[in-house]
Amino acid sequence: MSKGLFISFEGPDGSGKTTQIKLLSEYLEAKGTECVLTREPGGTKVSEEIRGILLDRANAGMSYTAEALLYAAARAQLVAEVIKPALNDGKAVLCDRFVDSSAVYQGMARGLGVEEIYTLNEFALDGIRPELTIHLDLSAEEGLRRKTKQAELDRMESEPDSFHRLVAEGYRELAKLEPERIKTIDASLPVEEIQEMIRGFVDGLK
Ligand code: TMP
DSSP states (O other), rough: OOEEEEEEEOOSSTTTHHHHHHHHHHHHHHOOOOEEEESOOOOOOOHHHHHHHHHHHGGGTHHHHHHHHHHHHHHHHHIIIIIIIHHHHTTTEEEEEHHHHHHHIIIIISSSSSSHHHHHHHHHHHHHHOSSSEEEEEOOOHHHHHHHHSSSSOOTTOHHHHHHHHHHHHHHHHHHHHTTTTTEEEEOHHHHHHHHHHHHHHHOOO
């Protein structure tokens, strides 16, 4: 068993995960817990290179299976190089997306199947699972409205609205399946209010 604390953050594109992760790390660090902030796909040299392939709009013809395997490959490297060592050192790992993103985007929205995705990822996870997952719930429309302020959309963001609706709905379904681990918060609430709720969930862990 690892000594650290592993918390993942999930939700549609533009749901404010990055801001909340940063605020939570400030809270934990102030209490003396060293934090490692990372993201998926990415967080290591190899995983960032895989991220480049996954999000490159030039790769529009990628098969859904290849996509799922590439996300799992990026995850395997992040687990081995960053997450596992940090947890063994007793640190808190705050991860922007983890395996639940694959369950929702590839398993549900692409239709590969949630069980199939979790099974595929067992090999990548090496027994590592988040103790707590914060799901920032945002309607697909609001998520895209926030994102369209960006100059250019990546391969996943440029999927049609119907895909993003499946993602938003998929997260709600997944949260219902594992209510003990996955805590849903309305992402349209003020940033400080969301952070208060997250801190409450984290404090309730021990
Ligand atoms: P982000 O860094 O903006 O969240 O970009 C990552 C994109 O990849 C986002 O659209 C969600 C998607 N994604 C998956 O489809 N499956 C996964 O397993 C992960 C981690 C992300």
